[in-house]
Amino acid sequence: MPLVSEMELKSNKTSLENSYKEACGDKDFVSLVKSLELDSKSAMKMTSKLQETLEEKSHCKNCKGTFMCKNSYNGHVLIPTKKENRIYFTYMPCKYEQQILEKTRQNERKVRMKDIDTKDKKQLSVIKWMDSFYEEYDLTKNSKGLYLHGSFGSGKTYLLSALLNELEFNKNVSIEIVYFPEVLRSIKEDFDTFGYKMQRFMHVDILLLDDIGAEKVTEWGRDEVLGTILQTRMEQNKTTFFTSNLTIKELENNLALANNSVDKVKARRIIERIKQLTMDMELISENRRD
């Protein structure tokens, strides 16, 4: 017996058609479909998702800051983009969130181990791990980094930045702290420096890939950028750190883009590399971002 009866399929189709027709009464919807160069058949399939992007965009219009964000992922807005004839829906940091990120990054570039306060007991095991890593770190040895995952604002980026800055300052280690979603954007925008940046990410002594999984990557971002960086670092025994809001398992799902078997294998391959490069640690604590 078929799982879905023919009648059900038909009625699904009519309801899709109806919502599409209804949506076309909205001129913003029509111009969005036009700007994405969608034919009506493909547009119909993603009517509700497209409407969602318009709704999020309209929330942003009168917004004064992330404290009053109405979107489903705070400080972010869902946008549709077209790449190689496929439509991707991505949560991008809004203009306010971008300012916060930029400010945090500037501060964190300078943060040192002595700046870390130890009042949050939930951070203690990470700090302890970092202390002994700092003492023992030696370029000639294969030292694993951390896959530090956990809640938003719990101090993941702050703590690891302090460790890396300290190593750079006192032990002459070359470091790179990169906000991963931004890297993919900047690389795409500026192909001239792509090779140079890739070399740096592959060969720097210690790399921190910050906030991996915060945005859905494209196939290219996953396989050509992330995959290549991790493969090289693995072969050369280079220490690599990650922070993420996702557990490794959740990251694996996030990386299996189309969720078919080929994609799943590719996601798995990335995850295997991350596991080889790191120790898994969790940091769940209160949100300290103001």
Ligand code: ADP
């Ligand atoms: P996450 O990366 O986990 O989302 P952050 O590392 O950005 O969170 O932490 C949020 C903010 O909390 C940081 O910008 C920093 O100001 C503050 N913070 C977190 N932990 C500490 C600490 N141990 N000492 C001082 N400030 C901290």
Ligand code: MG
């Ligand atoms: Mg962070």
